[in-house]
Amino acid sequence: MARILSGMRPTGRLHLGNYTGALENWVRLQASHDSYHMVADWHALTTGYEDTALLREDTREMVTDWIAAGIDPVKSPVFIQSHIREHAELHLLFSMVVTKARLERNPALKEQLRDLGLDENVTYGHLGYPVLQAADILMYKANAVPVGEDQVPHVELTREIARRFNALYGPIFPEPEALLTKFARLVGLDGNRMSKSLGNTILISDPPEAIQAKVKTAYTDPKKIRKNDPGHPEGCVVFAYHGKFNEAEVAQIEPDCRSGAIGCVDCKKNLATKLADSLAPLRERRAQILAQDGFVESALADGERRARAVAEQTMSEVRDAVRLP
């Protein structure tokens, strides 16, 4: 079975964008791949090193959501990056063979620095985080990495590092492929990118009442004011969500919106119900997990043990290949 390494920064409870853009795919891939799932807590420090107060709580909440969404920690190890110190060692060795110019050319990093207004103030760790990501992936000799479009340059760098390292020291690492997540990015309730910091999310753990209240505020066609006004579903957030969570009815909603046969209030109520129904199994599993004392902790401890076994093996091959005394 081909192996996958997936990573996500600890951001606390996950939203629908995290789910449709990554987690749902991870859950599916478990059936066909030997999957490892990593909490990228060191990665979180690359941009969040000044405020670490929530790292532990956010990790716990996120892993709870992973398992609630269907990640099976018995089948697929779940672990915390910083608990496997070998990642730091491999990152250091990789950092010897990557030039600063190569890192500065990374379009994903450039975009992130622009977004954060950090162009001139990038830290050493932040500039090198794609190298850390390469270490995460290659430590497990992963053949594939499920990522969104934005992370493809990091997988390309990972492949280059594997090639370079193998050429210098011997054939240790495979060249992993990016497994692109198919579903287009889900927009936030206001039509911007869905993000916690923008306050426009629906959480996968939100109860039905919260979903109803949030969907009420969603951006719709501003020209459709009265129920029977003709609407334009393109650009309507509610319509985009119907496309994902109400596949059975979306084909009918489109003409009904255009002709004015349905109004936004009903359309939103309908969506909120479908959303709450789709998320019900996740919410139930979440409640079951939380009812079992120490469930998440022991899943993480078990994952750590299994991840460490692989990491120790890889690092012993690496140290030999490099001929470290």
Ligand code: TRP
């Ligand atoms: N860099 C990824 C992000 O910011 C998280 C990540 C860290 C990751 N290590 C990884 C993703 C390894 C895939 C594989 O979202």
Ligand code: SF4
């Ligand atoms: Fe959007 Fe539905 Fe209103 Fe049409 S009827 S604009 S799809 S909310």
